[in-house]
Amino acid sequence: MPNVSNLDMMMNPRSVAIIGASKNPDKVGHVILQNYVNAGYSGRLYPVNKDADEIMGLKAYARVGDIKDRIDLAVIAVPAKFVPGVLEECGKAGVKSTVVVSGGFAEIGQVKLQEDLVKIAKKYNMPTLGPNCLGVMDPRSRVDTLFLPTFKLSRPQIGGVSFVAQSGAVGSTILDLISGEGFGLSKFISYGNAAHIDEVDILEYLMNDDETKVIVMYIEGIRRGRDFVELAKKITKKKPVIVLKGGRTAQGMQAAHSHTASLAGSWESYEAVFRQFGFTIANDISELLHYAKIFASEPEPRGGRIGIVTNGGGVGVLAADAIGNSGLLKVGSLSDVTKKELRRKMPPLVNISNPIDIAGDAGEDRFNTAMSLLADDDGIDMLLVIALFQTPGADSTVAARLIHYKENSEKPMIVLTIGADYTRMHKIMMESAGLPVYDSPDAAVKALKALLMYYDYRNNTP
Amino acid sequence: MELLDYMKAKRILDNNGIHSVESMYVKSPGEALSFSGGEPIVMKLISGKALHKSKEGLVKLNLVKREEIEKAYKELREKGDRLGLKPYRIIVQKTARKGIEIIIGGKTDNDFGKMVLIGLGGIYVEAFRDFALGVCPVNGYDSMRMIHSLKSRDVITYQGKQEKEIEKLVEKVSTMLKKNEWIQELDLNPVIISENGYEIVDIRILR
8 A cells, every 4th residue: 555655764864965955045955954954963964056065064066966975865955847857866876765845846737747756756766755845854863854944933842743734834834833832743744745755655654653642634635545544544543643624615625726736625525534533633723733732641531521620710610611512521520538538628618519619819739639639539530620820829839730740640631721921931831841731611621522532432443 | 427227226225235115117007006005105206307306296195095096197297298307207115104314325535435424314404414424334333423423313313222223224335335336326315214213215326
């Protein structure tokens, strides 16, 4: 089934040639080389440009064939009409893989040019990503073919989430957002026109990649539908896959055609396939991030009974409503032991039922007591802790307590906090420590539901 | 795409273990009467030019007496001639039990190939759009999840009593679609679910 195998060479190259590297800061090839230099890429780096002897202090070569070294990855950033010639040179020089960043192929009707590219890639059995793509990024190997400067697009820290995007625009936007999340990135692959390497190849690679714990994907179409189905059966048995699909409606589909020369299929069929094989469907970019962070850090839940701790009654009620509306989760009943202990340890104003309203003057000790009791209560499967930092009792010691608690928790636990600057500061603290934080009851509950649905699928599907 | 002859379509279903209500083409009211044998029957006009039989008044229900059968036969013929539906045929069927109408269907998706559909049926298909799709082949777990995803789940399964039956039917349809790649589209609509199981009342296969 694999169309192209061994993407590993592209993700972990020991040597990289950047074809079209330039001294001119306006050129894409300049930015790419600059990013490699900035990232501290530890492999061997070769700029290729026939008009320069040296770029950024590195010796430049007129042609890739002039380099006396094995090239694991060639990043090609030259105008489209020159790409086939350059690719042919790469093939002859024994380059192991290429990323064609250049646009100007099937997406603007230049189908023949794209077919030529595929022929050359196949002739030399040389995995080729793109054209018309951002390429790849791996914070571990420090490979970064993105032509977007680091001062504009922040690079995420190392983590377990791999992100596949057909579109460069959606890809870079989400990547920028991921850099602000606590969970970090394993691999980013933007594959553009998918002329040679397509989504099935990439998913297959990520399925078998041990560093990838969660896969997030943005797609507009799938080229090999039946192969995708066969892969889909296996992939979600190994790791969660979160998918956002563009081109659902007739209007969106038209845009998709002119965008990445992609054939968007009918949304209902896609949705059915995703559901049937346990994918988590995101409806927009923020949902995609909400799901990514819970899957990145939380363990498998035993069930859908939620225990809520809140230092604000009303938000607890909203969360309980969202749970009631979810159609799958339930507000769990507290055991007699939990109730008895709550009565014994909490001041009289604390409400002894679920949600446990520990009141606005609650400090870290009350949070700790309530969370510990829920952790030991067999009737509770997941914890939703609502920490409102506007309250008199809540400060950084509460955030620190939640982080500390998280490290010892065997049950999935997420935090809901709503507010402006002071809250945001604590949200960043908690997220950097790997605690998923949400800013609306609805988003929090959707994430808990997605977690349960995925493991339910994984455990029950034959 | 062309519509497959009804009785041929019925035989293909039969060969795949999917049984539909007893049906027969008739060339006279007399043949219809002997088919009835005193039991109430349904009489329909079938033509490639008429897609929605019930909407266009081409279905006559609950016919028992000789006069009823003769009258229905005459009216359908006249209507068929008047609306220019030739060539057409008249078919008679045993009357199904009362129950909940569902649809089970199949389509060929450009990306994923054969897909099977289940939903609330009859006249409600388009109004409520309560359906679930699955890519073939679907197994028992898949069809169970498809049924569970429907809003009308409890209604169409008779509070779960007919769930297993419907699950098996969806699986059989999926198997049939995979075995017969030439089937482009399929409608079993309505399939009537009652206390006693299911009865397939109308079949459309497009090739």
